[in-house]
Amino acid sequence: MSPTPLTQVLAQLGGVQAAGFILVLARVTPLFVVAPLFSSRQVPVRVRTIVACALAVGLAPVALHGQRVPDDALALGALIVKELFVGLAFALSLGLLFAAVSTAGAFLDMLVGFSFGSILDPLTGNQSGVLTQLYGLVALAVFVAIDGVSWIVAGLARTYDLVPLTAAPNVRALAGGVLQTFTTIFSSALQVAAPVLLAVVITDVAFGVVTRVVPQLNVFAVGFPVKVVVGMLVVAASLPFVSGWISDQLQMSVAQALQTIKLG
Numbered sequence: 001m002s003p004t005p006l007t008q009v010l011a012q013l014g015g016v017q018a019a020g021f022i023l024v025l026a027r028v029t030p031l032f033v034v035a036p037l038f039s040s041r042q043v044p045v046r047v048r049t050i051v052a053c054a055l056a057v058g059l060a061p062v063a064l065h066g067q068r069v070p071d072d073a074l075a076l077g078a079l080i081v082k083e084l085f086v087g088l089a090f091a092l093s094l095g096l097l098f099a100a101v102s103t104a105g106a107f108l109d110m111l112v113g114f115s116f117g118s119i120l121d122p123l124t125g126n127q128s129g130v131l132t133q134l135y136g137l138v139a140l141a142v143f144v145a146i147d148g149v150s151w152i153v154a155g156l157a158r159t160y161d162l163v164p165l166t167a168a169p170n171v172r173a174l175a176g177g178v179l180q181t182f183t184t185i186f187s188s189a190l191q192v193a194a195p196v197l198l199a200v201v202i203t204d205v206a207f208g209v210v211t212r213v214v215p216q217l218n219v220f221a222v223g224f225p226v227k228v229v230v231g232m233l234v235v236a237a238s239l240p241f242v243s244g245w246i247s248d249q250l251q252m253s254v255a256q257a258l259q260t261i262k263l264g
Contacts, residue, residue, distance in 0.1 A: 019076055020064040023165050025056040026083035027063075028156065030091040035152065036098045036143055038091075055153065063160045070166075079165065086163050086261060087156075089174050093181050093257035094152060097249055100188035101139040105132030107193045111200045112231035113224055131235065135192070138239060142246045155254040162261045169261070177260030192245065195238040196231055203230050 031038045032048045039048075070076055108114075109129025143149075163169050190197070207223045 019069040021056055021060050023079055023083050024060045024063045026080045027087035028052050028056050030087040034095040035091040036095060059157055062157055063165050067165045082168060089178050089260050090159055090257045092178050093260050094253050096181050096185055097253045098139055100185045101135045101192055102132055103185060103189035104192035105135035108196050112227055138243060139246050142243050146247050148250055151254050155258055158258055159261050181256060192242055196234045199230050199234040200227055203227050
């Protein structure tokens with residue numbers, strides 16, 4: 001039987017090393033699509049591609065240790081799809097933390113009133129309110145300050161101990177782990193927004209009482225600036241605690257991501 005074209009190409013490029021690089025790159029790629037900082041639109045696509053390839057080159061020796069990568073086209077294609085699923089599950093578990101922080105900011109923008117003047121978010125390219133951008137930037141700053149990139153890279157390397165290149169995870173269990181992580185977005189967002197949310201609700205209740213006593217008072221004209229002032233004061237007072245919460249949750253997110261992979 002004559003060798004297939006793919007087999008000939010792999011032989012020319014280094015055989016196992018080339019196939020292993022492709023598989024590692026498939027697991028790394030989802031990080032640059034959904035993971036925090038790695039997927040930022042402020043980073044050009046060409047730069048992200050170069051960093052992804054460099055990261056794949058660095059992880060390839062770890063991933064290939066003790067593994068025998070097939071050179072058959074169908075088997076290699078199946079492994080690439082599997083690697084994409086594993087990488088996506090890991091990246092989603094991390095990206096959902098930033099999604100929870102952004103959701104908390106969106107809650108507060110709606111309650112305080114900043115959602116009326118939504119502007120373009122430079123991090124995501126979408127329209128969002130002032131507090132959504134503020135919380136997103138704080139989360140990104142905390143991520144950089146605590147060297148979250150190293151944690152993510154170390155966690156990604158750890159996934160090869162849990163799911164080697166040639167091993168097949170349980171897709172149902174893997175999807176269940178990701179779905180379970182999705183369910184924590186709303187509760188995490190409430191934890192972040194709770195102090196400001198409580199302060200704004202109390203302010204609204206106070207103005208409701210004032211409206212009953214003084215019906216002729218223009219509550220919207222008076223209440224809107226007061227809500228903004230109260231909201232910003234409580235945001236400023238709670239940001240240090242939010243930063244600590246983000247730092248703790250980031251460590252837990254890496255552990256949760258590995259647990260999601262382990263479920264497979």
